Amino acid sequence: MIPPALPTADIESIRTELAQAKQHITTMNFIVWIDRESNRDWVIQRASKISEKHPSRTIILDASPGRVGAHVRPLDANNPNHQSTFIDIGVADMTPQDACVLATSLEVPDVLTVLCWSAESLGGDTAFRCFFEGARPVAVVDSSLGVRDATTILELAQFYKEHSDVSLRDLAWMRLHLWQDIIAHFFDDPALREELFSIQKLRIVAGSDAEALYLGGWLASRLGWSAVAHDEFADRNGHRIVFEHERGGQARRVYSVALTTATSVYQGSVDEDDASVVRVWVEGANERPVRLVPVQAIDTASLVERAALEDGGTDEIFETALRMVQTLIDG
Amino acid sequence: MTQTIARTGGAPGGDSNPLRAGVTSSRITDPCNVVFFGASGDLVKRMLMPAMYNLRLEDILPANFGIVGFSRCEWHTEEFRVEMRKSIDEFSRSGPAKDPLWADFAKRLSFIPGSFDDKEAFAQLRAQLEANDAGLGTAGNRLFYLSTPPSLFGQIIDMLDEAGLGPNTNKAGWTRIIIEKPFGTDLESARALQAEVSKVFDEKAVYRIDHYLGKEPVQDIMALRFANVIFEPLWNRRYIESVQITAAETVGVEERGGYYDNAGALRDMIQNHVMNLLALVAMEPPVSPTADNIRDEKFKVLSALRPMDRNRIMQDTARGQYDAGSIAGKPVPGYRDEPNVNPKSNTETYAAVKLFIDNWRWADVPFLLRSGKRLQRKNSEIAIRFKGIPHRLFGEAGDSIDNNVLVMKIQPEEGVSLRFAAKVPGPKMHIRAVSMDFNYGTGFGVVSAPAYERLIGDAMRGDATLFTRWDAVQQAWEQVMPILETWQNTPDETFPNYSAGSQGPASSDRMLATVGGEWRKI
Numbered sequence: 001m002i003p004p005a006l007p008t009a010d011i012e013s014i015r016t017e018l019a020q021a022k023q024h025i026t027t028m029n030f031i032v033w034i035d036r037e038s039n040r041d042w043v044i045q046r047a048s049k050i051s052e053k054h055p056s057r058t059i060i061l062d063a064s065p066g067r068v069g070a071h072v073r074p075l076d077a078n079n080p081n082h083q084s085t086f087i088d089i090g091v092a093d094m095t096p097q098d099a100c101v102l103a104t105s106l107e108v109p110d111v112l113t114v115l116c117w118s119a120e121s122l123g124g125d126t127a128f129r130c131f132f133e134g135a136r137p138v139a140v141v142d143s144s145l146g147v148r149d150a151t152t153i154l155e156l157a158q159f160y161k162e163h164s165d166v167s168l169r170d171l172a173w174m175r176l177h178l179w180q181d182i183i184a185h186f187f188d189d190p191a192l193r194e195e196l197f198s199i200q201k202l203r204i205v206a207g208s209d210a211e212a213l214y215l216g217g218w219l220a221s222r223l224g225w226s227a228v229a230h231d232e233f234a235d236r237n238g239h240r241i242v243f244e245h246e247r248g249g250q251a252r253r254v255y256s257v258a259l260t261t262a263t264s265v266y267q268g269s270v271d272e273d274d275a276s277v278v279r280v281w282v283e284g285a286n287e288r289p290v291r292l293v294p295v296q297a298i299d300t301a302s303l304v305e306r307a308a309l310e311d312g313g314t315d316e317i318f319e320t321a322l323r324m325v326q327t328l329i330d331g
Numbered sequence: 332m333t334q335t336i337a338r339t340g341g342a343p344g345g346d347s348n349p350l351r352a353g354v355t356s357s358r359i360t361d362p363c364n365v366v367f368f369g370a371s372g373d374l375v376k377r378m379l380m381p382a383m384y385n386l387r388l389e390d391i392l393p394a395n396f397g398i399v400g401f402s403r404c405e406w407h408t409e410e411f412r413v414e415m416r417k418s419i420d421e422f423s424r425s426g427p428a429k430d431p432l433w434a435d436f437a438k439r440l441s442f443i444p445g446s447f448d449d450k451e452a453f454a455q456l457r458a459q460l461e462a463n464d465a466g467l468g469t470a471g472n473r474l475f476y477l478s479t480p481p482s483l484f485g486q487i488i489d490m491l492d493e494a495g496l497g498p499n500t501n502k503a504g505w506t507r508i509i510i511e512k513p514f515g516t517d518l519e520s521a522r523a524l525q526a527e528v529s530k531v532f533d534e535k536a537v538y539r540i541d542h543y544l545g546k547e548p549v550q551d552i553m554a555l556r557f558a559n560v561i562f563e564p565l566w567n568r569r570y571i572e573s574v575q576i577t578a579a580e581t582v583g584v585e586e587r588g589g590y591y592d593n594a595g596a597l598r599d600m601i602q603n604h605v606m607n608l609l610a611l612v613a614m615e616p617p618v619s620p621t622a623d624n625i626r627d628e629k630f631k632v633l634s635a636l637r638p639m640d641r642n643r644i645m646q647d648t649a650r651g652q653y654d655a656g657s658i659a660g661k662p663v664p665g666y667r668d669e670p671n672v673n674p675k676s677n678t679e680t681y682a683a684v685k686l687f688i689d690n691w692r693w694a695d696v697p698f699l700l701r702s703g704k705r706l707q708r709k710n711s712e713i714a715i716r717f718k719g720i721p722h723r724l725f726g727e728a729g730d731s732i733d734n735n736v737l738v739m740k741i742q743p744e745e746g747v748s749l750r751f752a753a754k755v756p757g758p759k760m761h762i763r764a765v766s767m768d769f770n771y772g773t774g775f776g777v778v779s780a781p782a783y784e785r786l787i788g789d790a791m792r793g794d795a796t797l798f799t800r801w802d803a804v805q806q807a808w809e810q811v812m813p814i815l816e817t818w819q820n821t822p823d824e825t826f827p828n829y830s831a832g833s834q835g836p837a838s839s840d841r842m843l844a845t846v847g848g849e850w851r852k853i
Binding site for chain 1: 347348349350351352353354356358387388389390394429430431432435769
């Protein structure tokens with residue numbers, strides 16, 4: 001079915017242009033939803049980076065006010081090695097349902113579809129959900145994109161409750177892998193493992209709330225804590241754990257983490273001179289010297305790529321952390 | 332339809348840390364020391380140290396590690412650090428080293444000067460490793476890398492044992508050894524070296540490195556065969572006419588004239604790299620992707636190779652030596668005029684061999700192997716030529732319907748291509764061959780990490796999948812020995828018999844004519 005807002009002739013011209021595009025390999029359909037003009041260049045730049053690496057049929061759906069019409073272009077006409085095709089469609093005058101139908105009709109069959117949602121909000125009951133009616137793309141959202149971080153996470157939690165079988169990846173969550181590994185690494189040492197059960201305080205400094213909430217939610221869900229207030233957990237024995245989080249450092253990045261136990265403080269902090277390195281150490285009875293951990297591939301393009309490659313369905317660890325964050329926000 | 336999943340072992344980090352669920356790390360779990368023998372040599376400077384540094388940048392090295400250089404060079408540790416930084420600045424794929432990671436890396440580097448028969452130097456090495464265990468937390472785990480001339484391998488292993496650095500005296504952790512190729516210069520010397528190695532190291536601790544096996548396209552041979560269903564049903568004598576494996580180089584012997592003149596193409600390339608490719612192409616599906624299961628299958632294939640008939644070696648093999656010529660428009664000297672090469676040398680710089688695998692899958696399918704220097708183009712590939720169609724339905728007079736060919740491209744291009752027949756548009760039923768290409772560069776747009784990074788990391792993890800086991804090395808030597816002996820006993824009076832920049836000697840084409848085919852153009 002052709003969406004009414006885009007004339008039939010335009011659809012046909014898209015298809016004609018696609019047929020002429022010199023694309024030899026397609027590893028995925030990459031659908032990108034944009035809702036703000038101010039975001040457009042940034043999002044397209046990152047989409048291009050992914051498409052350079054993974055030959056894709058990239059379908060940009062731009063719902064920014066005034067964006068209408070469509071055209072097809074190769075990713076980089078000057079570089080014959082770049083095989084992706086971009087279809088750039090202004091969908092401001094379409095309903096989200098029509099935009100979704102249009103995108104689906106332009107996909108290459110039989111390859112993975114990744115939906116990259118660059119809007120701050122999931123759009124209530126309409127836009128985001130349209131893409132899951134029938135089809136099952138890998139959906140990538142970023143709950144730390146906007147200022148209303150907590151709202152986006154709550155929307156996500158609600159969506160996940162209703163669609164627990166979808167492959168949903170939140171970049172804010174994926175960025176935490178480095179920090180999860182840093183924290184886990186402290187307690188890989190069996191001699192320190194008991195320390196996990198005497199944590200008294202968790203302090204996180206991050207550029208956006210989403211990362212701090214997720215990291216706290218993850219730790220709490222793994223250790224069987226429950227959220228008792230915005231800034232407090234309780235462990236299984238009812239002991240209180242203070243949760244402090246504040247904004248600091250680069251946007252969408254964790255800056256530092258400190259776990260205080262009865263005997264020691266386990267810490268990690270981005271190096272002051274080189275943001276691509278995290279300094280990790282322990283103070284107190286279990287003192288450990290500073291160890292340097294390189295920060296690897298947490299840019300948006302790398303994370304979206306990982307989401308596409310790890311198309312493994314649902315993520316139980318994420319789901320439990322998300323539920324914990326929801327409880328924490330609800331207080 | 333359900334798929335069975337092979338067992339590959341547990342995730343690093345252990346299950347008892349509740350934070351490890353779903354948080355895997357590519358970091359090597361065991362702390363360890365890596366000792367490079369021949370640390371002032373070219374291989375360490377150009378490949379191994381940049382590989383170690385990049386493993387650090389990628390956070391793959393263990394949290395606690397130490398690197399010890401050992402060489403005859405009179406450096407001290409500080410000079411070693413300066414030299415290694417220079418080599419990383421010049422050769423690392425990630426660009427020049429920078430602080431704070433370089434400073435952290437450098438403080439884990441130490442150097443022991445000494446000759447390879449110097450007991451005192453080996454005692455110092457032991458003291459350094461023990462100091463690293465205490466100071467860097469390397470936990471008694473040791474990986475020795477022999478990047479010296481092969482003639483020193485046996486001596487170094489003896490000295491390690493004598494210094495109490497062998498696995499039997501190291502109760503604190505594991506001890507492994509990486510041995511560069513060539514493993515011996517013939518069957519007898521390989522067995523003698525193996526006897527030296529096995530006196531000290533159990534086979535499971537020996538990592539015979541063939542950097543070819545660390546290349547992505549070589550690993551992709553297994554993926555292509557066993558992660559797709561469309562090829563395997565055709566992968567047998569019923570549908571395959573022949574298999575050509577080519578390892579062609581444009582370079583000459585460069586600074587390796589002295590070594591190469593005693594080796595030749597058969598020892599330098601066919602016995603190891605090319606035989607390994609053959610084993611990967613022809614082996615049966617392993618029951619799991621573990622090192623021993625894969626290496627079992629490779630060994631079985633090599634064991635099934637039909638022994639060379641000494642009376643037919645001249646027909647079933649071809650050899651060549653390059654004369655002066657030109658490569659890419661530049662004049663280059665003949666082999667006999669290269670530095671450190673005997674002006675009357677009878678060493679082959681080109682070798683071609685026709686082999687058969689006597690098993691149910693491959694009976695009577697010729698495997699045609701060739702490798703040479705100073706050829707027209709650098710090109711390593713495996714070409715599977717399928718049989719012709721059984722009955723011709725289409726095609727106008729004059730149309731030839733070519734056999735399907737599947738090519739696995741290893742270098743410099745990395746990818747896969749398939750040739751098949753298609754109708755030429757128009758009113759007539761003209762048929763033409765077309766090629767469908769997949770290239771890693773454009774397919775995934777990634778630059779593969781150098782093979783040494785992958786292989787050193789695997790050895791530190793204890794994953795021997797991409798290393799050659801002794802039984803396979805021995806089998807490969809047994810296969811080539813009759814050829815080596817025949818060639819040694821009958822000097823080729825026609826040498827030099829191909830021009831630099833050509834497709835190789837005419838004798839190679841004659842060899843192929845016996846199975847009714849021709850070589851793919853290099």
